[in-house]
Amino acid sequence: xxxxxxxxxxxxxxxxxxxxxxxxxxxxxxxxxxxxxxxxxxxxxxxxxxxxxxxxxxxxxxxxxxxxxxxxxxxxxxxxxxxxxxxxxxxxxxxxxxxxxxxxxxxxxxxxxxxxxxxxxxxxxxxxxxxxxxxxxxxxxxxxxxxxxxxxxxxxxxxxxxxxxxxxxxxxxxxxxxxxxxxxxxxxxxxxxxxxxxxxxxxxxxxxxxxxxxxxxxxxxxxxxxxxxxxxxxxxxxxxxxxxxxxxxxxxxxxxxxxxxxxxxxxxxxxxxxxxxxxxxxxxxxxxxxxxxxxxxxxx
Ligand code: HMG
Ligand code: MG
Numbered sequence: 001x002x003x004x005x006x007x008x009x010x011x012x013x014x015x016x017x018x019x020x021x022x023x024x025x026x027x028x029x030x031x032x033x034x035x036x037x038x039x040x041x042x043x044x045x046x047x048x049x050x051x052x053x054x055x056x057x058x059x060x061x062x063x064x065x066x067x068x069x070x071x072x073x074x075x076x077x078x079x080x081x082x083x084x085x086x087x088x089x090x091x092x093x094x095x096x097x098x099x100x101x102x103x104x105x106x107x108x109x110x111x112x113x114x115x116x117x118x119x120x121x122x123x124x125x126x127x128x129x130x131x132x133x134x135x136x137x138x139x140x141x142x143x144x145x146x147x148x149x150x151x152x153x154x155x156x157x158x159x160x161x162x163x164x165x166x167x168x169x170x171x172x173x174x175x176x177x178x179x180x181x182x183x184x185x186x187x188x189x190x191x192x193x194x195x196x197x198x199x200x201x202x203x204x205x206x207x208x209x210x211x212x213x214x215x216x217x218x219x220x221x222x223x224x225x226x227x228x229x230x231x232x233x234x235x236x237x238x239x240x241x242x243x244x245x246x247x248x249x250x251x252x253x254x255x256x257x258x259x260x261x262x263x264x265x266x267x268x269x270x271x272x273x274x275x276x277x278x279x280x281x282x283x284x285x286x287x288x289x290x291x292x293x294x295x296x297x298x299x300x
Contacts, residue, residue: 006267007228010229014046016046019056023286024057027065034047036272038072048065048080067094078139087127091136099175100138102141108144121162125169131170140167175205176206179209201226237249237280256268
């Protein structure tokens with residue numbers, strides 16, 4: 001059992017959330033979103049993504065957004081990069097923390113980044129080398145850890161192999177992503193347990209999408225297994241454009257509510273987060289997917 005009572009939330013709404021929303025938000029609204037998130041006490045806020053704008057037009061304004069946000073001391077603002085070209089764009093905009101990504105499923109990688117697992121890893125070797133030279137921190141995402149929209153089952157051994165490889169290459173943290181939200185608590189826990197035999201638990205994070213309403217239960221199982229870094233998106237926005245049927249990420253408000261209810265601390269002001277979730281839903285003209293925000297808004 002991990003004795004630490006502190007959970008670090010990695011807020012991914014401005015990237016994972018907005019990359020899959022039909023409504024294209026102007027750069028100034030994205031900047032306002034991140035500035036509001038910075039005021040909630042979150043320590044890590046994924047700001048945007050320097051992928052190909054042809055593949056993800058929602059985040060084509062990455063440089064403008066990154067330059068425009070207020071960087072609060074002590075808060076990190078990682079950005080997603082798929083290759084050296086993305087890395088250079090991110091650095092030019094001033095990024096000092098990046099995230100690279102691949103999947104445990106061959107079929108998903110092909111659709112998401114037009115490469116096999118091995119090719120995708122080859123692609124980010126030079127990114128990692130450059131990042132190490134520049135003292136840039138690198139998070140590594142492994143997608144489809146509990147199922148793939150194209151190949152179905154994903155063997156745990158494949159998840160372990162990819163996570164270990166990314167860790168060996170120098171990723172500071174590995175986020176294990178249930179991209180399509182098909183996991184259930186016992187499987188989530190078993191997968192995390194297997195990966196933690198090869199990568200220290202303190203270097204692992206969990207990333208759940210909430211397609212079947214399992215995300216909070218999965219997070220709880222993984223907390224019991226010892227993880228202390230949890231990804232989530234304010235208002236439960238998002239999904240993956242290359243994972244049909246995947247719904248939003250688990251809502252940050254719901255995660256923080258659960259953690260505080262368990263006596264764990266996050267450093268996040270839940271009221272400010274709820275207000276930000278409601279504000280974002282209004283910008284997107286949609287109902288918030290956070291149960292906490294809906295309940296609070298309903299009672300005024
Ligand atoms: P490609 O078409 O195979 O690449 O895309 P290419 O190298 O042949 O380049 C094609 C064109 O893209 C060229 O331009 C490049 O310059 C340009 P053209 O000559 O045709 O005008 N290009 C770029 N432009 C800007 N920034 C770049 C960049 N790279 C190439 N960085 C590529 C390969 C990887 C670029 C593409 O497939 C891509 O950008 N994919 C991104 C897909 C994506 O963002 N998916 C969602 C993120 S992953 C996720 O959400 C899962 C996660 O949340 C965890 C989970 O839930 O499991 C992290
Ligand atoms: Mg995701």
